[in-house]
Amino acid sequence: xxxxxxxxxxxxxxxxxxxxxxxxxxxxxxxxxxxxxxxxxxxxxxxxxxxxxxxxxxxxxxxxxxxxxxxxxxxxxxxxxxxxxxxxxxxxxxxxxxxxxxxxxxxxxxxxxxxxxxxxxxxxxxxxxxxxxxxxxxxxxxxxxxxxxxxxxxxxxxxxxxxxxxxxxxxxxxxxxxxxxxxxxxxxxxxxxxxxxxxxxxxxxxxxxxxxxxxxxxxxxxxxxxxxxxxxxxxxxxxxxxxxxxxxxxxxxxxxxxxxxxxxxxxxxxxxxxxxxxxxxxxxxxxxxxxxxxxxxxxxxxxxxxxxxxxxxxxxxxxxxxxxxxxxxxxxxxxxxxxxxxxxxxxxxxxxxxxxxxxxxxxxxxxxxxxxxxxxxxxxxxxxxxxxxxxxxxxxxxxxxxxxxxxxxxxxxxxxxxxxxxxxxxxxxxxxxxxxxxxxxxxxxx
Amino acid sequence: xxxxxxxxxxxxxxxxxxxxxxxxxxxxxxxxxxxxxxxxxxxxxxxxxxxxxxxxxxxxxxxxxxxxxxxxxxxxxxxxxxxxxxxxxxxxxxxxxxxxxxxxxxxxxxxxxxxxxxxxxxxxxxxxxxxxxxxxxxxxxxxxxxxxxxxxxxxxxxxxxxxxxxxxxxxxxxxxxxxxxxxxxxxxxxxxxxxxxxxxxxxxxxxxxxxxxxxxxxxxxxxxxxxxxxxxxxxxx
Numbered sequence: 016x017x018x019x020x021x022x023x024x025x026x027x028x029x030x031x032x033x034x035x036x037x038x039x040x041x042x043x044x045x046x047x048x049x050x051x052x053x054x055x056x057x058x059x060x061x062x063x064x065x066x067x068x069x070x071x072x073x074x075x076x077x078x079x080x081x082x083x084x085x086x087x088x089x090x091x092x093x094x095x096x097x098x099x100x101x102x103x104x105x106x107x108x109x110x111x112x113x114x115x116x117x118x119x120x121x122x123x124x125x126x127x128x129x130x131x132x133x134x135x136x137x138x139x140x141x142x143x144x145x146x147x148x149x150x151x152x153x154x155x156x157x158x159x160x161x162x163x164x165x166x167x168x169x170x171x172x173x174x175x176x177x178x179x180x181x182x183x184x185x186x187x188x189x190x191x192x193x194x195x196x197x198x199x200x201x202x203x204x205x206x207x208x209x210x211x212x213x214x215x216x217x218x219x220x221x222x223x224x225x226x227x228x229x230x231x232x233x234x235x236x237x238x239x240x241x242x243x244x245x246x247x248x249x250x251x252x253x254x255x256x257x258x259x260x261x262x263x264x265x266x267x268x269x270x271x272x273x274x275x276x277x278x279x280x281x282x283x284x285x286x287x288x289x290x291x292x293x294x295x296x297x298x299x300x301x302x303x304x305x306x307x308x309x310x311x312x313x314x315x316x317x318x319x320x321x322x323x324x325x326x327x328x329x330x331x332x333x334x335x336x337x338x339x340x341x342x343x344x345x346x347x348x349x350x351x352x353x354x355x356x357x358x359x360x361x362x363x364x365x366x367x368x369x370x371x372x373x374x375x376x377x378x379x380x381x382x383x384x385x386x387x388x389x390x391x392x393x394x395x396x397x398x399x400x401x402x403x404x405x406x407x408x409x410x411x412x413x414x415x416x417x418x419x420x421x422x423x424x425x426x427x428x429x430x431x432x433x434x435x436x437x438x439x440x441x442x443x444x445x446x447x448x449x450x451x452x453x454x455x456x457x458x459x460x461x
Numbered sequence: 462x463x464x465x466x467x468x469x470x471x472x473x474x475x476x477x478x479x480x481x482x483x484x485x486x487x488x489x490x491x492x493x494x495x496x497x498x499x500x501x502x503x504x505x506x507x508x509x510x511x512x513x514x515x516x517x518x519x520x521x522x523x524x525x526x527x528x529x530x531x532x533x534x535x536x537x538x539x540x541x542x543x544x545x546x547x548x549x550x551x552x553x554x555x556x557x558x559x560x561x562x563x564x565x566x567x568x569x570x571x572x573x574x575x576x577x578x579x580x581x582x583x584x585x586x587x588x589x590x591x592x593x594x595x596x597x598x599x600x601x602x603x604x605x606x607x608x609x610x611x612x613x614x615x616x617x618x619x620x621x622x623x624x625x626x627x628x629x630x631x632x633x634x635x636x637x638x639x640x641x642x643x644x645x646x647x648x649x650x651x652x653x654x655x656x657x658x659x660x661x662x663x664x665x666x667x668x669x670x671x672x673x674x675x676x677x678x679x680x681x682x683x684x685x686x687x688x689x690x691x692x693x694x695x696x697x698x
Contacts, residue, residue: 154525154526156526156528157525215476216475216476216479217480219477219508219528220527220531225527225530225531225569226531227477227508227509227531227535372613372654372655374481374482374483374485374611374655374656375481377482377483377484377488377659378484397684397687397688397691400687400688401659401684401685401688402659403684404682404684404685405485405489405659412684
């Protein structure tokens with residue numbers, strides 16, 4: 016194991032010094048090639064937490080790690096490298112933390128079952144499941160079924176008490192997402208949290224029986240409840256996230272605990288989705304012994320996640336970078352943009368990490384950008400242009416608007432003299448990374 | 462028909478059958494009809510709602526396996542779509558929405574599931590899932606331009622005597638036998654996502670012409686030409 020780790024670090028360092036990437040994942044792959052059981056060995060003695068979801072897992076991981084670090088050092092894979100090699104690398108390079116420090120790990124939703132099999136009594140933080148891109152074979156329902164089976168297997172082996180079997184996982188799970196609930200209800204130890212579900216289109220069908228899921232909102236409530244005729248229904252949440260209410264700032268939200276304790280969330284990160292991420296992080300930290308009073312101030316110090324929301328200089332303009340990679344994520348972005356008629360730059364790529372087909376652009380309500388000018392860029396800018404054409408949104412396509420010559424920017428995007436305003440740019444995963452790199456933005460964790 | 466009546470377009474259960482951006486087909490049809498001076502009522506039908514029988518055009522998109530089965534069972538029990546087809550309404554089905562219009566398709570766990578039965582096609586499983594760009598040469602008059610889109614399905618669709626193939630596959634899988642899509646009277650099925658009617662304006666105008674009973678005037682859009690040129694070049698590279 017020690018040899019494997021040393022070789023992995025050497026490969027990682029070599030990769031980094033040759034500018035062949037961040038080195039982390041390469042190092043993790045080398046370690047796993049030599050020692051396939053590396054994850055279990057490196058995680059031994061640590062409380063492992065896996066944070067998984069379609070959207071928000073990087074942010075929730077960073078918020079939870081910040082909360083835990085406020086009490087004692089924790090290990091985390093803050094780079095967003097969320098497949099097994101990335102997790103192995105994060106653990107292998109965590110030499111500055113005590114050997115029993117908790118490991119707060121973002122886990123790709125399709126790899127969660129594999130990782131689970133190598134972990135002792137992990138805590139799972141499960142946010143949401145929704146559609147990604149068309150080339151991804153893993154349908155939402157299929158991911159939920161795989162989670163459920165993996166969870167049920169662990170519970171069964173723990174109950175059988177076979178020698179050497181590890182304790183079953185516990186979970187902090189979103190009660191408002193039927194797919195998440197279907198999976199997590201296979202576990203016996205779950206804390207249900209209501210953080211809302213902005214995007215319901217991927218849980219229209221009951222995961223238990225295939226009938227159509229019913230939803231309604233009770234008077235005085237803001238979060239709808241859901242149920243199916245087969246009896247599968249929303250569990251009663253112990254914790255609830257509610258909007259701040261009268262007199263509160265727009266961005267404030269209240270988290271109400273099991274004893275009706277109320278905690279006001281004050282975040283640097285914008286938007287309702289990040290309030291939901293923070294709520295899950297606070298409940299997870301509470302479960303791990305870090306009280307909300309300690310966690311909350313730590314959460315408020317997080318202002319950027321992997322470069323998201325960071326402001327950089329591109330093409331002579333101040334540009335704020337946002338990640339928009341799928342319809343559910345985009346449904347949150349509209350509310351974060353500078354108000355209309357501020358123009359927006361949208362960069363669309365369709366490489367492997369983005370999903371190789373951008374049909375999902377048609378599931379995004381781009382009609383909401385009417386009244387603004389949109390610059391479409393990225394390798395699949397023409398797909399976006401056609402979407403904007405049919406949405407009735409004024410737009411232009413430019414292959415590379417960020418040349419040193421600011422004249423490459425259409426007139427609508429050029430800052431007037433003395434105009435210090437910031438332009439919003441939203442990109443798919445690889446397009447966003449490219450903007451971050453070219454703008455010289457910091458990418459915490461690497 | 463312009464000025465005489467409104468075109469009534471219905472998207473069938475987009476929360477069940479619209480997983481892959483196919484909801485865009487309704488937007489495309491509505492916008493292209495309005496651009497030619499037609500008034501349009503476009504309706505997105507809630508999952509499980511009765512299907513209005515008097516609309517002019519119905520669209521059904523792709524969906525996950527369980528959602529496809531739920532939609533097919535609801536549509537068979539409701540009967541509205543079959544009655545609309547009997548009156549000669551135009552129906553466009555994509556992927557899961559194409560398969561479920563036929564006699565049978567692979568349901569949950571691959572168990573054969575009866576379809577709505579208004580299209581003379583049957584679907585069983587491909588040996589290997591078809592995922593990627595789909596390019597096909599039309600063999601249905603008056604289509605001339607290559608059909609381009611993205612496919613992601615595990616269905617092998619077999620055409621009966623009453624249905625005709627829409628196109629011949631140049632790249633990709635389509636129906637699985639070298640053909641892509643099918644046409645039977647005023648019912649059209651295809652595996653083209655993208656959405657298919659956004660990537661192929663000629664196909665969109667063909668089904669609209671069935672509704673209005675006349676050819677539509679040109680509506681040139683450089684954005685669409687640029688997208689088609691870029692996609693055709695990328696696939697044929």
